[in-house]
Amino acid sequence: MLHPNRHASRRRPARSRPRRALAHLLPALLLALVVPLLTPGAATPAAALGNGLAATPQMGFNDWNAYGCNVSESLIKTTALAMHDNGMQSAGYTYVNIDDCWMTHSRGSDGRLVPDPAKFPDGIKGTADYVHSLGLKLGIYEDAGLQTCAGYPGSLGHESADAQSFAAWGVDYLKYDNCYAGPGCALNSCANGTKAPAQTRYATMRDALAATGRPILFSLCNWGEDSVWTWGAGTGNSWRTTGDINASYSSMLSIFHSNVKLASYAGPGHWNDPDMLEVGNGSLSDTESRTEFSLWSEMAAPLIAGTNIASASANTLSTLTNTRVIAVDQDPLGKQGTMVSSTGGLDVLAKPLANGDVSVVLFNETGSTATITTSAAAIGKTGAATYGLTDLWTGATSTTTGTISATVPAHGTTMLRVSGGTGGGTATGGPVRAVGAGKCLDVPNSTTTAGTQVQIWDCNDQANQQWTHTASNQLTVSSGGTQLCLDAYDNQTAPGTKAIIWTCNNQPNQQWRVNTDGTITSVQSGLCLDVTGRSTANGALIDLWTCNGQSNQQWAL
Missing domain, CATH: 2.80.10.50 (Trefoil (Acidic Fibroblast Growth Factor, subunit A))
Structure with missing residues (x-):
């Protein structure tokens, strides 16, 4: 039984999305279309998605964290050009993603979604054409419910038409949210028995996207509900494992602890998604930003930058474009790093890599500088008299007979690539x-x-x-x-x-x-x-x- 306030803690206060009265927004015809989806047992397990996308975690930009509803064609084009020129594209960032608020509040007379002509004078197709001309790809946002989280038309009951629109416009990526999940639902909560099952709604859009014939990466955004990691691989290329992140150390830390436990569910084509990067935003220090980037890369998470790219500081760009760290995230073996040890807020994570190396993160959760120590054996390395160490933030190299140790600042990380011996990645x-x-x-x-x-x-x-x-x-x-x-x-x-x-x-x-x-x-x-x-x-x-x-x-x- 679902209490109306069941998800009060996930009402996205940081997003400040407007709530609109549901009754005057939902025509009776739409309700008739979606009620059949509420039948118990409608969701069935699906085979692996297999759309050929996200062999390694997707990399790109999303406008929401920095701009909220203030999205526009101009913003997307400016950001795409900045990524093209500032080293992000060459570092692997591919997708330029539009979030909520891009459309008009009503569908067209043909039942199709309508890009807001004031925000997107050239339409989504014109914006996509520009992004594609730079060698980048365009992403868009929609919702698996009756409305988006900001109150615009959702896709429930319109999945095929909306997928066809996305394909015709040249969209390459769909972020699919989970607000207003059925008749009688408010933003994140529903009256008893009215919420359409998430797996059913997401699978319907999965199939609609596949039917278009256009490769469109499918990013599930249901905030870690319904144990999405247990069925996400057959439905999408990634799935959110938690509620929304915000630009604070406490938020980042909480999300890290939730996501790091789910390593067994991730792999090529299907990734745990601990939400967009806050590097360069809010109260995060440069040290904390590097920590977020290290942890997300170690956890093989999508790297979706959520800051003002065109005006990003040199430190922010340096963090986002560290190719040594990115190589760990994009390693083709596709293993998510796991916790080797965690004592008193001093964490050791290890991630096997395809060439036999192991990436190690020494993370100091505490408020004081601390020394963190582990060993080659603890991270799965054996059989060598000495092991090579490369500091992925400084580039410095050294060797060790087995002890791996560093003095790590408060809220900071040391990230090392360990080579030599046996263990680590496998084919x-x-x-x-x-x-x-x-x-x-x-x-x-x-x-x-x-x-x-x-x-x-x-x-x-x-x-x-x-x-x-x-x-x-x-x-x-x-x-x-x-x-x-x-x-x-x-x-x-x-x-x-x-x-x-x-x-x-x-x-x-x-x-x-x-x-x-x-x-x-x-x-x-x-x-x-x-x-x-x-x-x-x-x-x-x-x-x-x-x-x-x-x-x-x-x-x-």
């Missing part, structure tokens, strides 16, 4: 699915003949479809009992080069990058792994081609 394996065709990368007839061109085929979980992306960036497969590598034929680098199997030899034509945009590119040529002719048929052959963003170059591991 990842499984099917490689062609998103456009819905079929799997396959060695024809489980052959062991070197030089055979690979193909796509109905996924069947057999060994000739099980690929391992190794720490040395090879894609290996056991076909007919023989381990072979994916290979660019004869070291060729021209579009149309065949993708074949060959004896593993560690040469550049057997090195592959698995990218956050769903592509797999040859390290040697930079060309994309491609299903020839955009075919969806069994037996369609695989080659290398100039990257073009089309669905036949999208892959899900």
Whole structure:
């Protein structure tokens, strides 16, 4: 039974979103459309999302933390240009995301959402075109209920139409909130029996997005309710694990403690989301901002900057663009860091990395400087006389025989990359699915003949479809009992080069990058792994081609 004040603590006071009387906003027709969704048991577990997106946690910007409802086309374009010019884009930030308040308070006569013409004179499509021209991607906000949290039209009962609009506008990312979840619901609370199940509502939009044929990253924002981490992987690319963050150390600390426990639910394509970064905002000091960035990266969280990017200080930009720390967040092994020890507010976290290193964060929660100590064995490293240490904030390098220790300021972190010995990351394996065709990368007839061109085929979980992306960036497969590598034929680098199997030899034509945009590119040529002719048929052959963003170059591991 859901008490009306059940979620009073999650009414988002920091957002100060207006509440509007529900009765005059909801036509009877809309109520009729959504009531069937309230049937008990309507939500059913879904298979893995597999849209080929967010192989590593998404990186970008969202306007809400810094601007609230004051979003506009001008703001988004200015921010996108700043990211293009200030090093953020080159550091990996991809998405420029519009939050609430971008639309008019009523749908159009055709039932479609209408961008506010005063805020977005060129519409969302014009804004997306500009963002895309910079090599960036555009995100947008909607709600899985009857209204957005600020009182604008929600998508409940309109999922297909809204997904079609987003795709037509060129949207690449959807943040999907959870306010006004059914008839009789206020902002975050509902009268008994009136709340449509979250999993059902989110799955409906998932399917609507998939039906458009456009790759759109799906970010679930239901504030950690309904144990979303237990079903989120089959529904979205990330899911909020907590209530809203604000720009204070206490808020950041509370959210960290909630999110760090959920490591087992995160992985490539599906991430725990402890909310947007407050780096550069509010009362957070530079030390606390670096701590947030360290912890979020260690926890393999989405890195969505929420500050005024165009006017960001040098210290803020330095924190947001630290490529050594970003590499930990974006590590292709996709493991979320876990707590190794926590005593008296002195925490040690460890995150295994794909090349066998381990990222270690020494976090001082307390108000006084303290020394934090752990060991190579405690973080999973063994078998070496000495281990290499790289301080990811200063770049300084050193060695240790096993002790890992640092003097850490109040509310601060020391973040180290530990190399040497054994332990740490391991290779990842499984099917490689062609998103456009819905079929799997396959060695024809489980052959062991070197030089055979690979193909796509109905996924069947057999060994000739099980690929391992190794720490040395090879894609290996056991076909007919023989381990072979994916290979660019004869070291060729021209579009149309065949993708074949060959004896593993560690040469550049057997090195592959698995990218956050769903592509797999040859390290040697930079060309994309491609299903020839955009075919969806069994037996369609695989080659290398100039990257073009089309669905036949999208892959899900």
